Structure formats: structure tokens, C-alpha cells
Amino acid sequence: MSTLLSGNHMPEIRAMDEMFERFFGRNPVAFPTSSALPIDVYDRDGKLMIRASVPGVDPENLEVQVENNVLTLRGEVKSDWEDKEDVKVYRREVSYGSFARSIRLPDNLDLSKIDAEFHNGFVTISIPRMEEARPKSIQVRVRPSEGKPNLPQGSKGDSNQNESPNSNQAG
Numbered sequence: 001m002s003t004l005l006s007g008n009h010m011p012e013i014r015a016m017d018e019m020f021e022r023f024f025g026r027n028p029v030a031f032p033t034s035s036a037l038p039i040d041v042y043d044r045d046g047k048l049m050i051r052a053s054v055p056g057v058d059p060e061n062l063e064v065q066v067e068n069n070v071l072t073l074r075g076e077v078k079s080d081w082e083d084k085e086d087v088k089v090y091r092r093e094v095s096y097g098s099f100a101r102s103i104r105l106p107d108n109l110d111l112s113k114i115d116a117e118f119h120n121g122f123v124t125i126s127i128p129r130m131e132e133a134r135p136k137s138i139q140v141r142v143r144p145s146e147g148k149p150n151l152p153q154g155s156k157g158d159s160n161q162n163e164s165p166n167s168n169q170a171g
Helices: 010-024
Strands: 039-044 047-053 062-067 070-077 097-104 115-119 122-128
Touching: 039 097, 062 122
Parallel strands: none
Antiparallel strands: 039 047, 047 122, 062 070, 070 097, 115 122
8 A cells, every 4th residue: 555645745735724713714723734823812911912822942042023013033953863864753733833923013102111021832922002192181271351342343342343454545
């Protein structure tokens, strides 16, 4: 009997899984593909939080960058046995190699205070939200009049109300 699959076909199999997920609407988080880095995005304590699962990544090999309001995570999962000649692989489900994931950030973030923390295979990025400009209410004190009211020319109470604006011209 001939072998149907030889070598590493996991990327092709995962691409097929991704196609079926898009077509049938399965939850992509439950079946992450090799090109997707699973993330959670949520608000907590006035901060936007992004938590990414990066198992097998050394924190020194993880890059977090923001450019034009787009957050990008890059890294590499390295195998310490894959290139060895004396290794015989029976099953390979763990993906190795480089990865990247980018997400657009909202505009109301203070990017100068971004912070990232690595713990137990997760990187958590926190970005404080800027305080939104609140409508400012100004109380204006109304003072009593000091004599004649300030009325526009030609209004009631104006002593020159019977004269036309052009009456001062010689004619």
C-alpha cells in the first residue's frame, strides 16, 4: 500500500480547515490556523487590553510595534530538534517558524504609555485610553443695567428712531 501523505502537510490541512470554517461558520478561535495568532481584546480599568497566546516563544524573540495606529506582534517559534538527522518524526502538530498579527487600534488611546508583559506563554499589552473631552459648562453672571439699555440703532428706545440712516447726507 502506498503512503497517501508524506512530509509535513499541516499547513495545507490547516488551510482546508480554515476554508471550511469560513464556509460553515465555525469559531476560528477554537481551531486556530498557522497564520492566525489567537488574541483577546477587551477593556479593563480604562485601558485597552490585547492578550496574545504565544506558546514556545522566547520573550526576547517577540516584537510588539505600533505604526499608524496599527499594533503588530511578530515573533518566531524555534524548534530545537527539527533539523537533527537522528530524529524520526511520527506526528507533528506544533507549528514552527515566524508569525505576525496586526490589528487596527481605536483613535482614543495614549500610545506613549503602552506597556507589554510576558507571562506563561501569553503577552498582554495594555494601552491607556485618553480621557474624552467632556462638554464644558460655563455659568455667565447676569448683571443689572447701568442706565440706558444697549439696543441696536433703530430699535425701540433709540432716540434717533425717526431718522433714516441716510438723513445725515446733504441733499
